[in-house]
Amino acid sequence: MAISDTLTGKLNAAFAPQSLDIVNESHLHAGHGGHTPNGESHFRVHIVSEAFNGKSRIERHRMINELLAVELRDAIHALAIHANTPAEAPR
Amino acid sequence: MSVNQFIDNEVKSNDVVLFMKGTPQFPQCGFSGQVVQILDHLGIAYKGLNVLESDELRNGIKAYSNWPTIPQLYVKGEFVGGCDIIREMFQASELQDLLKEKGVPVRADAPA
Numbered sequence: 001m002a003i004s005d006t007l008t009g010k011l012n013a014a015f016a017p018q019s020l021d022i023v024n025e026s027h028l029h030a031g032h033g034g035h036t037p038n039g040e041s042h043f044r045v046h047i048v049s050e051a052f053n054g055k056s057r058i059e060r061h062r063m064i065n066e067l068l069a070v071e072l073r074d075a076i077h078a079l080a081i082h083a084n085t086p087a088e089a090p091r
Numbered sequence: 092m093s094v095n096q097f098i099d100n101e102v103k104s105n106d107v108v109l110f111m112k113g114t115p116q117f118p119q120c121g122f123s124g125q126v127v128q129i130l131d132h133l134g135i136a137y138k139g140l141n142v143l144e145s146d147e148l149r150n151g152i153k154a155y156s157n158w159p160t161i162p163q164l165y166v167k168g169e170f171v172g173g174c175d176i177i178r179e180m181f182q183a184s185e186l187q188d189l190l191k192e193k194g195v196p197v198r199a200d201a202p203a
Contacts, residue, residue, distance in 0.1 A: 029121075057176045065159050072159045078122065079160070081175050 003040040003075050007068065014067050015049040018086050022046075025080075034077030044080040052085045094151035102165040106195050107137035110152045111162040115139040122174040123162040129181045134198025135190065167193045 004022055011020055023044040029035045034042070045064070052060045060083040065072060072079060092100075102108050107130070113119030115127050115137070130137050142149035142161055149161070156163055156170050164171045166189065171177065180186035190197050 057179065058170070058172055061173070061176065062157070069159065080122075082179075 003038075003071065004043065006071060007043065007045070010067055010071075011045070011047060011064070015047065015051040015063075017047045017049040017051075019046070019048045029078075036077070040075070041077040042080075043076060043078070044082070046082045048084050048086055048088075050086060052083050053087075057083075094145075094147045095155060098148070098151055098155045101138070101140060103168045105138045106167055106193075107135055107190075108165045109137055109139050109162055110142055110148075110165075111139050112141065112143050114141055119143060120161070122160075125174050126162045126164060126177050129177060129186070133181075133187065133190070135195060166190065166195060169193075 004024055007022055008020065011017065011022075023046075024040065025042045025044050026035060026039045029042045047064070051063070055063070061081050064079075064081055064083065068079065109115070109123075109126060109130065111118060111120070111123035111126065113123055115131070118124035118127050127139070140148065140152075142152060152161070152163055153159055158170070158173065160173050162174055162177075164173075164177055171186075171189065172180070177186060180189070187197055
């Protein structure tokens, strides 16, 4: 299974997001440290979920980092995170 | 001195510390480079520690902060966040407020 599918599955299951967009930015990092031949090294996540209500930025990132700890350790090099609540209506 | 003691000493004896890949003069990762740009833009005096020089430091700071990625910014001994958080806080002027609150001089003419 592609790593992006794993990320999608885990984030959907954990946070029941109102919206979830995972962007693979690995191609932007070709030749740079951490880039891997499978083209799945750098990701950006935009997630909107009620689960982030009342949570600080650090707490939201920790929730996601802990959920994806194995992937961050073994499979992916970088994960940019944009975590908002529906009320914050990003962009 | 263990790496944990080293980190603890660095974040407590310097007002602003950035654990990063590369140096403030020569960042070796785009995410570290973004934080350097923000700090430089605000005229913040800070100490950069290059985790690429030491695997022990690189792994040590991840454990110390319980945070899996680099860069990591500390202000007055407190973990503030990584690249995304620093950028979001900067854009919302929250980073500037936090620095002022903690008594770290911010360049007066930096746009809010």
